[in-house]
Every structure is written in C-alpha cells, then in structure tokens.
Amino acid sequence: MSHALGHRLRDGGFPAPSETRKTGVVIVGAGISGLAAAWKLAKAGVDDFLVLDAESQFGGNSRAGQSPLVAYPWGAHYLPLPTRESTAVRELLAELGVLHGDPAAAKPAYDERYLCATPQERVYRNGLWEEGLLPHRGVDAGEREQQRRFHERVDELKETRGRDGRRAFAIPMELSSRDPEWRALDRISFSRWLTENGFTAPTLHWLANYATRDDYGMAYDQTSAWAGLHYFACRTGEAANAASDAVLTAPDGNAWLARGLARQAAGRILTDALAWRIEEGKSSVAVDVLQGAKTTRIEARQVIWAAPAFVLPRIWLAMPGELKHAALAGDYAPWLTANLHLADFPEERHGAPPAWDNVFYDSPGLGYVLATHQLIRRRLPGTVFTYYRALHDVTPAEGRRLLLETPREAWAEGILAELERVHPDIRRVTTRLDIFRNGHAMRRPVPGSLFDGQREKLVNFRHPRIALAHADLSGFSLFEEAQYRGIVAAGQVRSSASFRASASGQNGVRAI
Numbered sequence: 001m002s003h004a005l006g007h008r009l010r011d012g013g014f015p016a017p018s019e020t021r022k023t024g025v026v027i028v029g030a031g032i033s034g035l036a037a038a039w040k041l042a043k044a045g046v047d048d049f050l051v052l053d054a055e056s057q058f059g060g061n062s063r064a065g066q067s068p069l070v071a072y073p074w075g076a077h078y079l080p081l082p083t084r085e086s087t088a089v090r091e092l093l094a095e096l097g098v099l100h101g102d103p104a105a106a107k108p109a110y111d112e113r114y115l116c117a118t119p120q121e122r123v124y125r126n127g128l129w130e131e132g133l134l135p136h137r138g139v140d141a142g143e144r145e146q147q148r149r150f151h152e153r154v155d156e157l158k159e160t161r162g163r164d165g166r167r168a169f170a171i172p173m174e175l176s177s178r179d180p181e182w183r184a185l186d187r188i189s190f191s192r193w194l195t196e197n198g199f200t201a202p203t204l205h206w207l208a209n210y211a212t213r214d215d216y217g218m219a220y221d222q223t224s225a226w227a228g229l230h231y232f233a234c235r236t237g238e239a240a241n242a243a244s245d246a247v248l249t250a251p252d253g254n255a256w257l258a259r260g261l262a263r264q265a266a267g268r269i270l271t272d273a274l275a276w277r278i279e280e281g282k283s284s285v286a287v288d289v290l291q292g293a294k295t296t297r298i299e300a301r302q303v304i305w306a307a308p309a310f311v312l313p314r315i316w317l318a319m320p321g322e323l324k325h326a327a328l329a330g331d332y333a334p335w336l337t338a339n340l341h342l343a344d345f346p347e348e349r350h351g352a353p354p355a356w357d358n359v360f361y362d363s364p365g366l367g368y369v370l371a372t373h374q375l376i377r378r379r380l381p382g383t384v385f386t387y388y389r390a391l392h393d394v395t396p397a398e399g400r401r402l403l404l405e406t407p408r409e410a411w412a413e414g415i416l417a418e419l420e421r422v423h424p425d426i427r428r429v430t431t432r433l434d435i436f437r438n439g440h441a442m443r444r445p446v447p448g449s450l451f452d453g454q455r456e457k458l459v460n461f462r463h464p465r466i467a468l469a470h471a472d473l474s475g476f477s478l479f480e481e482a483q484y485r486g487i488v489a490a491g492q493v494r495s496s497a498s499f500r501a502s503a504s505g506q507n508g509v510r511a512i
C-alpha cells in the first residue's frame with residue numbers, strides 16, 4: 001500500500017458511512033493471497049463476495065506497469081517450477097494453459113513463452129559479466145570444492161525428510177516437517193549455519209547473502225537459517241521441456257499470475273477502496289471502506305483479511321490482544337524498485353551476454369531484470385530495466401526513514417551511477433526513470449520468527465466471521481505462500497457455521 005494511504009490509516013479522520021451494501025464475503029487486499037481466496041471461492045461456486053484493494057490496481061506486490069513498448073514488473077517477477085506439493089500453483093497454471101497435460105505429473109511441460117529464455121542469469125564481478133549466479137572465474141580449487149560440496153548438501157536437503165515423513169523444506173512452508181531437529185535451524189542465522197558447516201568460501205557467502213536479500217529483503221546474517229536453507233532446498237520442481245533451475249516469467253513479472261487468479265473474480269474487485277474499520281455485529285461484520293471522499297459500509301457474513309498483518313490492529317479495534325501482539329511481532333523489509341525506460345539497449349561490458357536477471361556482485365542494488373527478455377524474437381526499439389534494491393544494510397525503521405526522506409532525484413542519481421559501472425551509456429539511453437518506495441514490502445524471517453509461537457498464532461487463529469490470509473502467515477513472502485494462505489482462508493470461510501447456514505438457502509451463494 002502506498003505510503004500516503006498507510007499514513008491516512010494511521011492519522012484517521014475518515015468520513016462516517018453514507019451508504020450500506022451487503023455481501024457474503026469481503027476479502028480485504030487484492031494481492032496474490034486475496035485473489036487466491038477469491039479464486040478458490042469462485043471455483044467452489046461461491047459468487048457472493050467482494051475483493052477490496054486500497055490501490056488503483058490489483059495485484060499488490062505482484063503489480064506491473066505498461067509502457068508503449070512493453071509491460072514491466074513493480075515487484076514480484078518470477079515463479080520457480082512448481083514442486084509436487086505446490087498443487088494449487090499447478091492447478092492455476094493448468095487452468096491458464098501454461099502447464100500442459102496432467103497437473104500432478106512429475107515433470108509437466110510448460111508453455112515456452114513463460115519458461116525463462118536463456119541466458120537466465122549472469123553476475124557482474126571484477127569488471128566482467130559471468131554466466132550463472134555463482135561466480136567461477138578466478139576461483140581457486142579449494143573454493144570450487146566448497147561450491148561443489150554446497151550444491152551436494154543442498155541436493156541432500158531437497159530429499160531430506162523429518163521423522164514425521166514430511167520434507168524438511170517444503171513449499172508451501174506449512175507442509176514442511178515439524179520435526180524439532182529441522183525447526184531448530186530457525187534459532188540460528190544463515191551465515192552461522194554456513195560457517196558451522198565448513199562453508200567459508202567468499203563466493204558461497206555472497207550467494208547466500210544474495211539469496212536472502214533477493215527473496216527476503218535482508219542480509220543473511222540476520223536471516224533464520226531455516227529460511228535461508230528453504231530458499232535453496234524447497235525448489236524441487238521439474239519440467240519435461242526445461243532444466244530444473246528454470247523459472248516461469250513474463251514481461252510483466254508475476255502480474256500475469258495475479259490476472260489469472262482475478263479472472264474468477266471479474267466484476268467483484270473494487271480498487272481505490274481502503275478498508276479503515278472492521279466491527280463485528282450480531283449476525284455480520286461491518287467493513288467501512290473509503291472510496292474517493294465517501295465511506296461505504298459493507299455488511300458481510302464473513303471477512304478474509306488478505307492485507308499485511310500489521311495493518312489489522314489499526315482497523316479491527318476489538319482484535320483479541322494475543323492476536324494483536326502476534327500481528328505486530330514481526331518486522332517488514334523496506335524495498336526500492338525502479339523502472340528505467342530505455343530508448344535503446346545500452347552498451348555492454350565484456351563477458352556473458354545480457355540475461356533476464358542481471359545481478360551485481362558488489363553493489364547496493366541486486367541488479368535488474370529485462371522486461372523484453374521473453375520477447376526474444378521481436379526486434380524492439382528499446383527496453384525496460386527493473387532495478388531492485390532491498391535496504392538490507394540498515395534497520396527496517398532506518399530504511400523506511402531513508403525511503404521517505406531521500407528525494408527522488410537522489411535515488412535516481414544513485415541508481416544511474418550504479419548502472420553506469422556496467423552500462424557506460426545508461427544515462428544517454430534512459431528516457432524515463434520511475435521509482436517505487438515500499439516501506440513494508442515483506443515480513444522478515446529473522447532467527448526465531450518462524451517457529452517461536454507468534455507466527456503460528458496468526459496461522460491458528462479461528463474466529464466465526466474473520467479469517468486471515470496474506471503471505472505474512474508464512475513469515476516470508478513468495479507467490480506460493482501467498483496463494484496457499486488465500487486458499488486456506490477460503491476453506492475456513494466455507495466451513496464456518498454462518499456460511500454453511502447461508503449456503504443452504506440464501507441469495508447469492510449457490511449450494512456447494
């Protein structure tokens with residue numbers, strides 16, 4: 001949510017409701033989790049729901065922009081090949097025609113337009129681009145041996161199961177083993193795990209730190225080792241027509257997935273609709289929603305909260321104390337993204353050719369993704385670079401202050417100077433540079449945060465009329481996690497007593 005709207009929530013002073021509407025289910029938040037809840041409800045034949053989002057576009061962190069040339073992401077930009085456990089991801093991809101054949105197959109075939117074209121990634125280090133993510137140029141034999149051993153360890157962890165028979169690191173994370181032996185990894189940092197396991201090579205430490213910055217917006221020495229290992233070991237998806245490390249992507253990042261989920265909710269998504277109060281009544285919940293200058297009260301039998309957990313205490317004033325504590329227990333990573341519109345492809349440094357993901361080894365930013373990469377067969381008169389930077393090197397509060405107080409021009413100049421190292425004529429070809437500051441982009445999986453009881457309070461919360469969704473319930477933010485939490489919340493709503501009573505007769509809800 002934009003900072004202006006967030007502050008509006010904090011400052012209050014909303015107009016009293018001037019109109020009342022009724023519906024079966026209100027879903028607050030049209031990010032992946034809210035859209036997934038709507039997708040699941042609609043597929044179960046429930047058509048009496050509304051999805052609200054404070055922004056003017058649905059999709060949350062998976063939103064995209066559009067230039068006359070190409071669409072481009074503002075946040076999420078890829079989906080790894082879905083694992084066997086990611087059944088809902090496979091179901092969605094099959095429905096969208098991107099997964100061909102049996103969605104449960106060990107190695108389904110995927111639509112070539114969404115399989116990331118080669119080269120997938122390259123890294124800029126010591127004045128040269130290298131293919132792949134893990135640097136190999138100038139790396140001595142001892143370090144290469146550690147790299148080999150690390151890959152071997154990751155392959156082992158992919159297969160490892162706890163005493164309960166579940167995979168140690170599954171995605172969605174809720175399906176992972178509950179074996180305390182594996183959960184204990186949440187108590188130490190990822191950097192400590194590496195060192196304790198004899199991994200001291202600088203390139204491996206860089207890779208681990210890159211991974212946690214990229215997926216969690218934070219440094220590896222502040223990240224739970226469980227979360228760090230999850231990044232590497234959960235991804236076991238395979239394809240009939242691609243390598244197992246292939247990812248699915250599109251010019252607009254993951255916005256096509258948001259649109260795919262939203263198809264089922266057509267006509268029921270209200271944007272520019274900020275929920276600012278939730279109050280339980282006797283037989284319904286009232287959600288007060290600011291649209292323009294007026295407030296509409298929506299009375300619903302059920303509410304799914306699919307917006308970030310830390311926002312809820314401001315809106316549901318009667319929220320149970322313990323739940324409130326759990327919602328406020330985590331912190332969020334601040335992020336900066338920028339889209340650079342380029343009139344031409346910039347000059348290249350030596351080494352590997354342009355890839356979809358272009359990573360900087362030693363830089364404040366992570367690098368950039370190329371919006372036109374999948375349009376490989378078209379000759380385009382330019383492109384869009386999406387630049388990513390997690391403010392991982394300061395506290396989240398300091399990062400938010402920097403985001404707010406640093407003028408746009410200073411960010412833009414910093415980004416151009418960073419890119420100039422790898423593309424000397426970047427300033428000449430850039431026709432437009434937009435930046436997006438996201439102060440509370442994603443919940444941070446700090447050591448102890450995944451299995452300390454607070455996150456689980458959000459997961460285990462049950463209320464007759466209010467269900468929680470959002471990736472925050474997983475303790476870190478990924479498409480698979482957000483979709484899973486939305487689906488679980490939809491299931492809770494459908495099995496609630498008030499919903500079943502209404503399903504057996506009232507308007508708008510077909511028997512399910």
Ligand SMILES: Cc1cc2nc3c(=O)[nH]c(=O)nc-3n(C[C@H](O)[C@H](O)[C@H](O)COP(=O)(O)OP(=O)(O)OC[C@H]3O[C@@H](n4cnc5c(N)ncnc54)[C@H](O)[C@@H]3O)c2cc1C
Nearest residue numbers: 029031032033054060061075076077078275307471478479
């Ligand atoms: C820079 C960045 C890059 C990322 N890259 C990837 C990636 O490549 N792959 C990947 O899988 N994941 C990525 N992610 C993670 C991404 O967050 C998830 O994939 C997913 O989009 C999260 O969905 P969500 O529904 O949990 O949350 P959100 O996207 O946070 O959606 C919540 C929605 O609630 C709305 N909202 C909040 N408060 C209110 C209110 N009071 N009233 C109404 N609406 C409200 C917000 O406007 C928002 O649209 C990235 C995230 C960021 C920030």
